[in-house]
Amino acid sequence: MTSIGGLTLTVPVRTSLDLACHRRRYDALAAMDALARAQGVGAQELLRELPRFRRRRGVVQARKLVPLVDGRAESQGESFVRLAILDVGLPAPVPQFHVVVDGVMRYRLDLAYPHMKICVEYDGEEFHSSQQQREADERRRNRLRDQGWLVIVVRKDGFKGPALDEWLHRLRDAIQERSRSRP
Numbered sequence: 001m002t003s004i005g006g007l008t009l010t011v012p013v014r015t016s017l018d019l020a021c022h023r024r025r026y027d028a029l030a031a032m033d034a035l036a037r038a039q040g041v042g043a044q045e046l047l048r049e050l051p052r053f054r055r056r057r058g059v060v061q062a063r064k065l066v067p068l069v070d071g072r073a074e075s076q077g078e079s080f081v082r083l084a085i086l087d088v089g090l091p092a093p094v095p096q097f098h099v100v101v102d103g104v105m106r107y108r109l110d111l112a113y114p115h116m117k118i119c120v121e122y123d124g125e126e127f128h129s130s131q132q133q134r135e136a137d138e139r140r141r142n143r144l145r146d147q148g149w150l151v152i153v154v155r156k157d158g159f160k161g162p163a164l165d166e167w168l169h170r171l172r173d174a175i176q177e178r179s180r181s182r183p
Contacts, residue, residue, distance in 0.1 A: 012039040013049050020046075020065045021058030026159075029065050030079035036071030043069045072096045077122040078110050081154050085111070085120070088168050090175060093120060099147070107144060116178035117149045120171065124156065150174050 012035050019031045035041045046066045053059045072095035073079045097112035098105045109119040141151045
């Protein structure tokens with residue numbers, strides 16, 4: 001705890017662990033990723049403090065989420081996508097992967113499996129809803145495909161039922177196929 005202007009506040013590490021214990025899994029990880037990004041609260045620091053939460057309600061969930069914290073996630077949706085991937089037992093993707101073409105960084109991918117040239121992009125409403133934004137996204141994705149990348153796009157409605165199953169199935173198949181074809 002800390003005090004600012006006479007007001008008692010929790011420090012970022014404590015706040016992150018409280019969120020891990022008391023929020024729904026997806027919301028908790030997204031908030032923890034955001035704190036990691038904004039305040040530098042990493043998994044190692046959280047792991048050191050976790051024993052203090054022993055026997056607290058939600059600590060079992062916190063123990064599972066803390067190792068997954070990654071401050072490279074730039075949006076709640078990216079954290080949701082990563083957790084959905086991990087929940088089905090697929091390997092962890094690399095967040096914010098830079099694609100270099102002819103020695104120049106050309107693209108930054110939300111989540112990637114670089115050696116297999118597979119990426120998963122989350123299209124949130126804020127930056128991907130206008131016709132102009134969607135057209136620019138498609139041009140960018142076509143250039144990535146021309147470089148040999150498989151691009152899987154997830155939108156806000158992609159976290160339930162058939163939509164979730166569809167993109168995760170496509171990702172699983174792509175990982176299996178591209179793993180077999182790698183030298």
